[in-house]
Amino acid sequence: MGKALDGVRILDFTHVQSGPTCTQLLAWFGADVIKVERAGAGDITREQLRDIPDVDSLYFTMLNHNKRSITIDTKNPEGKLVLEALIQKCDVLVENFAPGALDRMGFTWERIQELNPRMIVASVKGFGPGPYEDCKVYENVAQCAGGAASTTGFDDGPPVVTGAQIGDSGTGLHLALGIVTALYQRTQTGRGQRVLAAMQDGVLNLCRVKLRDQQRLDRTGTMKEYPQYPNGSFGEAVPRAGNASGGGQPGWILKCKGWETDPNAYIYFITQAPVWAKICNVIGKEEWATDPDYATPAARLPHLKEIFAEIERWTMTKTKFEAMQILNKYDIPCGPILSMKEIAEEPSLRKTGTIVEVDHPTRGKYLTVGNPIKLSDSPTDVKRSPLLGEHTDEVMAELGYSPQQISALRTAGAI
């Protein structure tokens, strides 16, 4: 079976996490992704957080599947010519260098357009135009500047960053959507365009419910589903809400059997209004189903802490999986707090290809996430990440270079 992006050639000038997640997705959808790296060094993540000496790290391998790797010194005049040849041959150039780096290399938007007017140039930057546009940015900076950190954590503690890499992988996802959209528009216009996904914007897009809450707070001075209500106080900005649900159905994380020794013996419990009577039955508080202080969602808001404490008395008598089984029988929305160990061992995730075991020539077998987006006509086969420069000769030959020319360029340090 063919792949959705068969025939699309991506010049992958990305490094670290945000850009590589984007190009990995495009590769999973079938694009030919040619990753350009510096000879001898390559993407810095190849050597970061290594668990096996002299072997590409999991950080690198898990972000660069299904790609080819070519080494080019893009500051060397002859190396630049190779890059120019690639620009002429490819459909999309994706980069996430620090602001201005591509221009300093001599590859401005104007120059790229001269070389290939159909080229789409897609960039991740930390910030869009404005006071911080020249700043270098990593994941947690974006989480802080995009509103996630100030709204994550508990009211009595400092801002907290989340383990979900919403700044890097989240922005990579945004950029991938921008690229396929630009490719689609190109079928009408015949022209390339620039695509920018700023990490601050991507994080804010994912935090939109907190911007919603800022405006609710400005208008009413309170938010009744927040743990600060009714006994605490609200300031001017959206406070950290602990584990409160970001939606209209109150929720919280509750202890389950074994919580004293297992840090993940917890369940997320949602007191969804349509199943309130069933919740009351399950936890043995049948009277709450009709008691005017508890019977309606509005009446329950001032009592949420007490309600969750009562539900927790019940969840503490069950393991998270037992609780899950019982609650699901009654369509009560809930979810176990799964550890990474439990997720890695979960057979259903292996079956769907969401977690995949990959074999690597120097590392051996390892686990990685597969494509989270499943297309029925474009299945994803996860292939190992390339070794540094593994495809240099192959790609150079496709560009028309002879073996003698390739060897001369290598001797000159251009590739």
Ligand code: COA
């Ligand atoms: N040949 C020659 N030079 C190369 C090269 C190649 N193949 N590939 C990269 N370089 C050069 C660049 O031209 C740049 O040189 P310059 O500073 O002289 O212009 C240099 O390598 C370093 O690039 P830079 O992007 O500044 O890397 P860094 O390691 O200092 O910074 C980031 C890393 C992530 C902070 C920065 O790239 C950044 O802010 N990117 C945008 C936001 C982003 O994506 N952040 C998330 C990363 S997960």
